[in-house]
Amino acid sequence: xxxLVMQYGAPAAVEAIRARALPPEFAAQEAQRAxxxxxxxxxxxxxxxxxxxxxxxxxxxxxxxxxxxxxGARLIIPGSPEWPTQLDQxxxxxxxxxxxxGAADLRxxxxxxxxxVGARAATAYGAHIAAEFGVGLSESGWSVxxxxxxxxxxAVHRGALAGGSPTVVVLACGVDVCYPADHDTLFAAVRDQxxxxxxxxxxxxxTRARFLIRNRLIAxxxxxxxxxxxxxxxxxxxxxxxxxxxxxxxxxxxxPVTSGMSAGCHKLLRERKAVCVTSPEEMIDLVGVIGDDLxxxxxxxxxxxxxxxxxxxxxxxxxxxxxxxxxxxxxxxxGVSLDAALSALGGLAAAGYIERTTSxxxxxKQTASYRKAPDSAVLEPPxxxxxxxxxxxxxxxxxxxx
Amino acid sequence: xxxLVMQYGAPAAVEAIRARALPPEFAAQEAQRAxxxxxxxxxxxxxxxxxxxxxxxxxxxxxxxxxxxxxGARLIIPGSPEWPTQLDQxxxxxxxxxxxxGAADLRxxxxxxxxxVGARAATAYGAHIAAEFGVGLSESGWSVxxxxxxxxxxAVHRGALAGGSPTVVVLACGVDVCYPADHDTLFAAVRDQxxxxxxxxxxxxxTRARFLIRNRLIAxxxxxxxxxxxxxxxxxxxxxxxxxxxxxxxxxxxxPVTSGMSAGCHKLLRERKAVCVTSPEEMIDLVGVIGDDLxxxxxxxxxxxxxxxxxxxxxxxxxxxxxxxxxxxxxxxxGVSLDAALSALGGLAAAGYIERTTSxxxxxKQTASYRKAPDSAVLEPPxxxxxxxxxxxxxxxxxxxx
Numbered sequence: 193x194x195x196l197v198m199q200y201g202a203p204a205a206v207e208a209i210r211a212r213a214l215p216p217e218f219a220a221q222e223a224q225r226a227x228x229x230x231x232x233x234x235x236x237x238x239x240x241x242x243x244x245x246x247x248x249x250x251x252x253x254x255x256x257x258x259x260x261x262x263x264g265a266r267l268i269i270p271g272s273p274e275w276p277t278q279l280d281q282x283x284x285x286x287x288x289x290x291x292x293x294g295a296a297d298l299r300x301x302x303x304x305x306x307x308x309v310g311a312r313a314a315t316a317y318g319a320h321i322a323a324e325f326g327v328g329l330s331e332s333g334w335s336v337x338x339x340x341x342x343x344x345x346x347a348v349h350r351g352a353l354a355g356g357s358p359t360v361v362v363l364a365c366g367v368d369v370c371y372p373a374d375h376d377t378l379f380a381a382v383r384d385q386x387x388x389x390x391x392x393x394x395x396x397x398x399t400r401a402r403f404l405i406r407n408r409l410i411a412x413x414x415x416x417x418x419x420x421x422x423x424x425x426x427x428x429x430x431x432x433x434x435x436x437x438x439x440x441x442x443x444x445x446x447x448p449v450t451s452g453m454s455a456g457c458h459k460l461l462r463e464r465k466a467v468c469v470t471s472p473e474e475m476i477d478l479v480g481v482i483g484d485d486l487x488x489x490x491x492x493x494x495x496x497x498x499x500x501x502x503x504x505x506x507x508x509x510x511x512x513x514x515x516x517x518x519x520x521x522x523x524x525x526x527g528v529s530l531d532a533a534l535s536a537l538g539g540l541a542a543a544g545y546i547e548r549t550t551s552x553x554x555x556x557k558q559t560a561s562y563r564k565a566p567d568s569a570v571l572e573p574p575x576x577x578x579x580x581x582x583x584x585x586x587x588x589x590x591x592x593x594x
Numbered sequence: 595x596x597x598l599v600m601q602y603g604a605p606a607a608v609e610a611i612r613a614r615a616l617p618p619e620f621a622a623q624e625a626q627r628a629x630x631x632x633x634x635x636x637x638x639x640x641x642x643x644x645x646x647x648x649x650x651x652x653x654x655x656x657x658x659x660x661x662x663x664x665x666g667a668r669l670i671i672p673g674s675p676e677w678p679t680q681l682d683q684x685x686x687x688x689x690x691x692x693x694x695x696g697a698a699d700l701r702x703x704x705x706x707x708x709x710x711v712g713a714r715a716a717t718a719y720g721a722h723i724a725a726e727f728g729v730g731l732s733e734s735g736w737s738v739x740x741x742x743x744x745x746x747x748x749a750v751h752r753g754a755l756a757g758g759s760p761t762v763v764v765l766a767c768g769v770d771v772c773y774p775a776d777h778d779t780l781f782a783a784v785r786d787q788x789x790x791x792x793x794x795x796x797x798x799x800x801t802r803a804r805f806l807i808r809n810r811l812i813a814x815x816x817x818x819x820x821x822x823x824x825x826x827x828x829x830x831x832x833x834x835x836x837x838x839x840x841x842x843x844x845x846x847x848x849x850p851v852t853s854g855m856s857a858g859c860h861k862l863l864r865e866r867k868a869v870c871v872t873s874p875e876e877m878i879d880l881v882g883v884i885g886d887d888l889x890x891x892x893x894x895x896x897x898x899x900x901x902x903x904x905x906x907x908x909x910x911x912x913x914x915x916x917x918x919x920x921x922x923x924x925x926x927x928x929g930v931s932l933d934a935a936l937s938a939l940g941g942l943a944a945a946g947y948i949e950r951t952t953s954x955x956x957x958x959k960q961t962a963s964y965r966k967a968p969d970s971a972v973l974e975p976p977x978x979x980x981x982x983x984x985x986x987x988x989x990x991x992x993x994x995x996x
Contacts, residue, residue: 243929250926317850399911425894446848446860448719449872458848459892461863461870468863468870470851490861492827509801524652527645 256393263368263394265293276302281438282412287391293367294387296335296358301387305360306475307337307410307435309428310344310420315453318421319347321445325420326351326359328472335359335386337414339406340375344420344428349382359386360413364406366394407431416441416479418469422456429456436465441478443469503528507536508545508555516552658795665770665796667695678704683840684814689793695769696789698737698760703789707762708877709739709812709837711830712746712822717855720823721749723847727822728753728761730874737761737788739816741808742777746822746830751784761788764812766804768796809833818843818881820871824858831858838867843880845871905930909938910947910957918954 260267268274269289276299279286292298308325310318326336326348336352337360339345345361352359361382363371367390370376379388391409392402407427411417411434419442422428435442444466447454460466469475477487500508503526510526511517517525523533537553540546547556662669670676671691678701681688694700710727712720728738728750738754739762741747747763754761763784765773769792772778784790793811794804809829813819813836821844824830837844846868849856862868871877879889902910905928912928913919919927925935939955942948949958 239931239934240929243925243931246926247929317852321851397914401908401911423894424892445851446856446863446870448850449723449847450719454848455872455892458870458872461848462872462876464866468848468860470857470860470864474864490826490857492825495827506803509803523645524648527642527649529641529645532641 259394265291265367267291274299279412290389290391291367292387292389294383296387298387301335301358301360302413305335305337305414307414307417308348309431311422311453312341312343314343314421318344322347322420323351325472327355330355330357337410353381353385361388362410363390364402365398366392366396368394371398408434411435411438418443418475419457420445421453423452424455426456442466443475443478445469503532504536507533511546511553511555513555516549516554518552661796667693667769669693676701678815681814692791692793693769694789694791696785698789700789703737703760703762704815707737707739707816709816709819710750711833713824713855714743714745716745716823720746724749724822725753727874729757732757732759734878739812755783755787763790764808765792766800766808768794768798770796773800810836813837813840820845820877821859822847823855825854826857828858844868845877845880847871905934906938909935910942913948913955913957915957918951918956920954
């Protein structure tokens with residue numbers, strides 16, 4: 193309130209109060225007026241006021257309530273038990289009320305929730321990841337908040353439904369309007385298990401502006417937002433911007449740099465606005481309780497060789513693949529004493545790493561390639577994807593612990 | 595020197611001095627000794643010294659020089675005109691000398707160079723990106739430093755050769771040893787246009803340890819390192835760690851989260867150790883001269899609608915797709931005055947966005963979908979990949995500027 197008075201003087205403040213009775217477009221007006229103020233273009237307040245009054249005259253709250261009731265929707269306002277108080281962080285942009293249609297309790301559903309957003313024209317990759325996130329979050333007891341569009345939105349809600357947790361669809365039109373029309377069965381399923389919500393009264397149809405206004409709710413309802421796929425020009429990036437402005441966590445799922453639909457995610461990562469998130473666990477790690485919801489850190493696979501001690505490993509490295517070498521030359525090559533080399537050779541032979549030939553010690557083929565491992569306590573089948581297909585000496589890839 | 599004395603006392607210091615005459619494995623010994631010191635395991639210095647002396651006795655520098663000359667290689671040492679002084683940052687780990695074989699001048703080639711590293715078992719995606727980076731860097735006058743392995747190493751060198759700049763292959767074996775053998779033609783091409791280098795004397799074969807030791811050279815020679823593809827257990831991550839310890843720039847190329855070969859890159863990004871790099875330009879932006887080598891920032895595509903002013907855009911949003919609406923109701927829906935609405939409608943009709951029907955104004959189909967645009971100064975063919983395939987109202991994706 194005070195901010196408004198400072199910014200535009202009393203008339204606008206009055207208008208702001210009156211605007212409380214107006215449709216959500218008010219938020220957009222707010223944003224634009226702030227924008228104009230920045231550009232020192234003083235808005236024609238009188239014209240605005242008249243326009244809004246015309247609108248106010250056209251509004252019919254009683255009819256809206258009746259229509260909502262008919263469609264089975266309910267209206268909640270700040271103070272209602274089901275009101276998600278985190279919306280208060282939107283300040284003047286807080287919705288005047290929300291229309292809900294569904295079995296789930298909105299406030300409860302959003303306590304542990306993640307917004308999963310992304311492109312409508314998602315690739316097969318994006319849709320797959322979105323579905324995986326939906327299932328993963330849902331099975332971990334986290335609910336999903338997203339829009340109702342094709343692509344990522346639809347995929348993540350389907351995944352969340354499969355996972356059995358409530359899911360929240362935030363529409364840019366009335367909750368009784370099915371947009372896109374092909375999502376009627378999806379929305380029906382969401383109403384059974386989750387809730388479909390909107391700040392638009394029943395019967396209102398979507399416009400560009402309403403989608404952008406809607407996005408702030410998706411960001412504000414959830415603990416954090418993850419962008420699955422987004423082109424450089426994308427509504428998902430708009431939601432991401434809202435999440436950042438609300439100081440909520442922001443994650444981005446990387447994808448092929450050859451895919452334009454991941455360019456938006458990579459931009460967020462490159463500008464360090466978003467954390468790189470590759471799994472639902474990592475997203476929960478980001479938004480969850482510190483210490484409680486940690487994701488299991490991605491560890492490099494262990495290989496039998498790791499169990500060998502330093503000296504033995506050096507000796508193993510010094511043993512040729514072809515031909516053969518005597519203990520003395522192996523000791524020199526490994527840079528260890530002859531005694532150490534001899535004992536190491538015994539152990540390696542027993543473990544099936546090396547074999548003695550007429551020409552001396554050499555690696556056993558399957559050791560070099562970590563393929564078929566002999567029955568041995570030390571040598572287990574390899575876990576590493578880096579196993580060497582050739583019978584050349586194994587590469588350092590098998591040697592390095594990240 | 596002083597560090598060593600503090601750590602192990604005089605004997606080790608003496609050994610360190612002597613070690614200057616020893617093969618590069620000394621660096622590994624250094625590392626391991628530091629490791630043992632951390633674990634309070636005092637190393638058996640005498641045994642080490644004996645082992646090294648045995649090795650020293652086996653060394654034959656004269657024969658090495660002769661063999662090198664025969665193979666056409668040259669040996670450079672610190673102080674040689676061709677010596678890359680950035681190697682001095684390796685401290686005690688600085689190579690004692692380098693064997694070079696190739697037409698290019700190593701020092702000059704590394705002035706503007708990027709290390710491109712990645713998995714040997716690269717996917718088609720990784721190989722494609724590596725080749726693109728090779729060409730891109732090369733054509734921008736940057737040379738590539740990498741290993742000589744299959745996968746990313748080979749692909750980036752081939753790309754660099756195609757781009758016409760010198761490329762540097764750092765081997766973990768003697769420069770006269772072709773490992774892997776199938777890369778003989780590639781190495782021949784590199785010798786013509788770039789240079790093949792190694793700190794190992796001629797005839798030395800690769801071992802695990804040598805690959806890890808070699809990696810520090812790749813990181814130290816270049817201005818920065820970019821990891822194209824790496825599994826969680828990967829030599830490329832070892833090179834990345836070297837780059838970080840040398841305070842060089844580190845970039846990582848994202849990939850599908852479903853690909854294990856990108857898991858290492860995503861780990862670097864998630865831990866914010868690496869910058870997300872999606873193109874050669876972005877890597878040059880990272881390592882290049884501030885201001886001079888900036889990458890063109892990725893911008894969202896522009897659409898004709900962007901050219902419309904605020905009021906006109908609001909009016910356009912308020913016009914229905916089907917049926918039709920009169921100016922008055924449009925003005926109310928748009929929240930603008932009737933005069934403003936009327937003038938906007940005229941302009942939109944002239945620009946071919948809307949049409950007048952018996953029932954009032956409505957969107958023209960191709961406007962809603964941004965498909966076939968009429969000949970108009972305002973309405974140009976769409977640049978955005980987000981164009982809507984349906985004749986539903988266009989989505990906010992077309993509305994949002996990142």
